[in-house]
Amino acid sequence: MDLFDKCYQDGGYLGVLRASKDKYYSRPLLSPKPGTVMNFNGKDVIMWSINNYLGLANNEELKKVALEAVDEFSTSAPMGSRMLTGNTTEHEALEDKLAKFENKESAILFNYGYMGVLGTLSALVQRSDTIVLDKLSHACMIDGTFLAGGKYRFYKHNDMDDLEKQLKLANKDRRGGILVVTEGVFGMRGDLAKLPEICDLKEKYDARLFVDDAHGCGVMGPNGKGTSEHFGVMDRVDLYFSTFAKAFAAIGGFTASKEEVVRYIRYNARTQIFAKSLPMVYVRAVDATLKMIQDKPELRNRLWEVTRKLQSGLREAGFNLGDTQSPITPVYVPGELEIAMKIIAYLREQKGIFVSGVMYPVVPKGIILLRMIPTASHTDEQIETTISAFKDLRDEFKLQLDSVKI
């Protein structure tokens, strides 16, 4: 059998879409300019699928900062890895500001969020250690767990009894440390990790806690410091992580923790040691964005206003949004793949509304998750148009919304 045989068949991850050369449901071609209206297949659509929470992705002030940085440094500087030739005082200053923002002693920058989680977990967790992670954790935490090479146990999504059970089991044959791993805001369902209870348990079992707050940083908490601030447990989270690819609308990520721990990660996170340093254009842009997040609470206030309007309108129309407690708005409707495709095409073609669809195993079989991301830039008119489109969808498809059990 030839290694490439599988490439000519429709097996594997999303293989059916790959084999059909799909460009509609997977890898749709969108105009790259981010906004609440974007061009899809030559047509303007109201965009509800990008994580531009604070609406900063096309911000003029930030664009100016980035353009000046490119003018001064071009696109690649500094060349080389941080370890050798790619460290600058500006990288270090940004790390200090991020650490301070998260009430931590220190922070380390990564080039991508995915690489940050892989690097952090694989640096800290060794063969004798155990990771106990939420079953719905993002792929980067699962891949980081496998890369780390220690023992691991999944616990049922947000189920504190099961977390305790897994911690007890991990403790029983314990030969090293234990790290509990969870998202802060779960990216698909929008529910929050039960951080106060998780903190109680990790302390009871002498474990540490890593929170990937990709969807919470800049969004949750009175000052946008994240889900740990929302729950008042910032000092109990041992390792706080976020990407810059969502509220920050840039590229990169960071882990914040105690000084010695971050220094250890700095010298052991292979995904960053053996990778080129984050370019100056992003260092400057993220620095300016962090300041904007702190100086402009009105952006976060508007995001939550849009969220409330969208979610209450959809709920009043009979849609089940599960137990989201964040801007992430999952609209659960009954149906299998074929119906999901028809619904998505109906919204895009007939109503000019772009949403993404998510299916099993993220949600139980027979349920379609239409995932919507409100942003601070959406207008009241766009919200009303969208709610009205969903009412038409409900009637046109005769959706049995009461039948959805999530």
Ligand SMILES: Cc1ncc(COP(=O)(O)O)c(C=O)c1O
């Ligand atoms: C929870 C979570 N962690 C990490 C990542 C990866 O971040 P990045 O896109 O910066 O690699 C994502 C992005 O989808 C995410 O949702």
